[in-house]
Amino acid sequence: MGMNRREFVRATALVGAGIAGATALVVKDRATASKTRDPVGPKTIRSLTVLNNVPKQENEDLLIRMQRELVKAMSKPVEQRKWVMVIDTRKCVGCHACTIGCVAENKLPPGVVYRPVVTEEFGEFPNVQLRFTPRPCMQCEQPPCVPVCPVSATWRRPDGITVIDYDKCIGCRYCLTACPYGARTSDFGAYYTDNAARNNSNNADHAIAGPHAAWEDQPNFEYAKNWDRSGHQSPMGNARKCHFCLHRLEVGELPTCVTTCIGRATYFGDHNDPDSLVSGLIAKNNCQTLLPHKGTKPRVFYIV
């Protein structure tokens, strides 16, 4: 060993301090990981007037019922809400209306999708079966995408929805790899009309005069903010995911995928409300989650 005693003592002290420091950093953040940084308590109560003028009726449409339950849930502090989604795969016809509704609502660019519908075919003709599985973000109770974010740009809200701060996300895409459901996609900056014909003359009949169609520059309103992608601004370059249409919930509207479902196969509500539609559905024994062995405890349930 080419060190004298003094050097050895100093080396031991430095290495020990290095190990202790590194351990302390990790343990500190692990210990505080579950603490919420969102506002909670009475100030988060929403007093919504939606459906105030629509009298309650027996056997009313499920959408109306779920919206009433939504308004009721919003009248509680945020930490007392527990949003869940239930998808009845027996009713889903694979129309993809939810997928397209979501794309339109959130103005998703090419390559970004929040709610694809997975189609699986079983058996051989004539004994063939199709199964459709819409796959939104599972809003896991133990979201694997959250702890891997190096800059705390994604976290789980008190109501259980995992959100992304587009202004903080650095676009490293670690969270994309961590999600076993493939529920996160990255906005790489593409436009639908990137390769469309351009207007090189003054002919006003051409729809596209700039680098892409003007309608693609319209902002979206995720997280109740005005997001303008032009000039490589967020959410371009960010990870993106389904957020149960949080911006709609805040004003008493159901998620778009729920309202666009033509077969009434998607249900949404507050699991903390024992009288809600979703609480009743989840209690049945034909309700299950995707990849339960991953231990993520999804909040999206499938009726099979």
Next chain:
Amino acid sequence: MSMTNSTRPFSILYDEHKVPSWVWWGVWLVLMVLGTWGVLQRVIHGHLPAGYGSYVPWGLWVAIYFHCVGIAGGTMLVGAGGFVLDLPGFRSRRLLRMTIVLSAASIACGLMGVWFDLGHMLRAYTIYTHATFTSMMAFNSWMYTAFCITAGIAFFLSYRRNRSDWLKPLLCLAILFAILFPSQSGAFFGVVDAKPFWNSALLPVMFLISAITAGSALLLVIRETLRPTDDPDTPDEHDAALRTLRIVVVSGLIAYFVSEFAELSIAYWNPTVHAPAVELILFGPYWWVFWIIHLLIGGLIPLIFLSTQSRGLWVVAGFLVAVTFISTRLNVLVPGQAVGEIRGLQEAFHDDRLKYVYHATLMEYLVGFFIVAIGMMLFWIGQRINGRLTHRAETSG
């Protein structure tokens, strides 16, 4: 070239008899010109010309990142370790500084690789202002910083003989970091439970072994081809250093292949979840990366060359190992991502970015060239500074 130290005080410390300088400059110029074109494409068109997508989010640049930080850790571990242990051929402070420069240049290359990969490059600094250490990415970033600071202090301390009691302790700390961040690069993948192929406790060990192997191989190449005209080592010491590095490379190659066999055999004979990723490595579209680049060019040929007594062949072997060991990263990175957990997801919504396949594009390769050119430039600048400060220290007594 027979100039003495007194006539070439600011020499870059290469022996021009080994490799003429115009070769280095020629290679650098080609890499820089091509690389600049790639970087322009990256700046103008963003991520659009790249081949990765949302289901395979990381590609060549992330592999370069992990390969370079591995080399940085490996060179420091072996070079500084040899200095601390007082091994023949590793005792010279000047050569220690060369190791530090090589390590720092390599880590800069790695960080540049991951920087080009970010969706928001200008927000990279937030990993320091808003770090979460539950993320292996943040942990590693801080580790690189601590490593660079420690190695930087050791670099400048090595010129001051009267305060050298701190040099070896600081190098021990740098060695700790040099063990931590390459192995934690393996943990970076290992913690991702979503990818069964990555979720292995063996990955950190394999990453550390490959880091030491590739780092030693590069150190062997550099020490032999860029040997100073005024080398402070005697020929015997230089020879001893090369032999030590050769033994480390051979041992590293054998240890890596044994670990890799253990990893792949368990996965391959497991009939369920792991097999698709291993099938991709062995028989998928990138079969040649494993069989030809990794096993043949990066393993078998170097082992044969290193078994001879020809130093020239050792250098070739070292070069092959240092370059082709990037395949060890790619063979973990891409197959792990290319197998989805949800069957049919790729077909559920069609887009080029929503596929479980990845092919690096020309732009990605060109940016890779740029990163290598910058690394060469940083090493050259570092060696110029080293030469200048060494000369100043020697002339001031």
